[in-house]
Amino acid sequence: MSLGRVLIVNKSFPAAGLKLLKNNVEPVVLMNMDYEPQSLPDIKQSIKGFDALIWNTKHKLTGEILDLAGPQLKVVSTMSSGTDHIDIPEIKKRGILLGNTPQVLDDAVADITVGLLIAAARRFKEGVRELESGEWKYGVQWMVGQDIAGSTVGIVGFGGVGQAVLRRLRGFDVAKFIYSGRSDKPQAKGLGAERVPIDQLLRESDFVILACPLTQETRHLINADTLKTMKNTAVVINIARGEIVDQDALYTALVEKQIFAAGLDVVTPEPLSKDHPLVSLPNCYIVPHLGSATVDTRNKMASISAQNVLLALQGKPMLFPC
Ligand code: DGY
Numbered sequence: 001m002s003l004g005r006v007l008i009v010n011k012s013f014p015a016a017g018l019k020l021l022k023n024n025v026e027p028v029v030l031m032n033m034d035y036e037p038q039s040l041p042d043i044k045q046s047i048k049g050f051d052a053l054i055w056n057t058k059h060k061l062t063g064e065i066l067d068l069a070g071p072q073l074k075v076v077s078t079m080s081s082g083t084d085h086i087d088i089p090e091i092k093k094r095g096i097l098l099g100n101t102p103q104v105l106d107d108a109v110a111d112i113t114v115g116l117l118i119a120a121a122r123r124f125k126e127g128v129r130e131l132e133s134g135e136w137k138y139g140v141q142w143m144v145g146q147d148i149a150g151s152t153v154g155i156v157g158f159g160g161v162g163q164a165v166l167r168r169l170r171g172f173d174v175a176k177f178i179y180s181g182r183s184d185k186p187q188a189k190g191l192g193a194e195r196v197p198i199d200q201l202l203r204e205s206d207f208v209i210l211a212c213p214l215t216q217e218t219r220h221l222i223n224a225d226t227l228k229t230m231k232n233t234a235v236v237i238n239i240a241r242g243e244i245v246d247q248d249a250l251y252t253a254l255v256e257k258q259i260f261a262a263g264l265d266v267v268t269p270e271p272l273s274k275d276h277p278l279v280s281l282p283n284c285y286i287v288p289h290l291g292s293a294t295v296d297t298r299n300k301m302a303s304i305s306a307q308n309v310l311l312a313l314q315g316k317p318m319l320f321p322c
Helices: 015-022 040-046 063-069 088-093 106-121 124-132 160-172 198-204 224-229 247-255 295-313
Strands: 006-008 052-055 075-078 097-099 152-156 176-180 193-195 207-210 235-238 261-264 284-286
Touching: 006 015, 015 295, 040 063, 052 295, 063 088, 075 295, 097 295, 106 124, 106 160, 106 207, 106 235, 106 261, 106 284, 106 295, 124 284, 152 160, 152 198, 160 176, 176 198, 198 224, 224 247, 247 261, 247 284
Parallel strands: 006 052, 052 075, 075 097, 152 176, 152 207, 176 193, 207 235, 235 261, 261 284
Antiparallel strands: none
């Protein structure tokens, strides 16, 4: 007997998760596009009457959409670690369960972080541009960047991703790791990281890595004022959420060389227009939110989001309840 009706809101859902669902329910895969952003009207039109939703989309899940789904909706399973695109108070108000897929993406996101850090610090974008335009000049002062060895690395948000980044960077002979966040992390001692206030972290770090959730507290944490307190050799890496950075202020800081460079996996909005001023900046290296985009990681995320649904429909605790 089927446990309930499950809607997968975007058809790009890895087979690993679909197989798990098919063994227990008859999942309906919404045949909208593999990619976004035009699919929200399709979702709204099709959502009525399901018991569970796999929310494998970046669209915001609002009270309006929950109303369209109807009062029988029991569980929402987002195929993401972040939940800032879900209106959690609206979910809780209706007594709907919510699950997410943290931890399994920590390694993949940490890899992207290190990639961005090296690319931004060592001026890959400028170097490649000059090579491709026949401007390879060579000279002892040409294209010099910033060292990782001997540096201070500041990690804002020292959860699974932040800690995985630190573990990777240990091999780079970093002099000091500091972090800031809401609480002391028990793992910090073993990893050799010291918790400091955010203003100290921004002042002292050669590399500022943003790995914290987007909250009211962290929205525009990097702004015109905080950028001014940073070293002008500093490199900012954002793998968390675009809105943690005030992009206009970042643009000015990069143009005026208040800081050295930025590496961004996340921006506002997503997708970012190719005409956005940050895109053309030589010292801003942007990749299109590729953090968790590896085959294995996406398979794991799909499996967990399917298991969250199946468990909740059976009245059991989800693997990752929010
Ligand atoms: C998530 O799942 O929240 C991440 O942003 C993926 O990169």
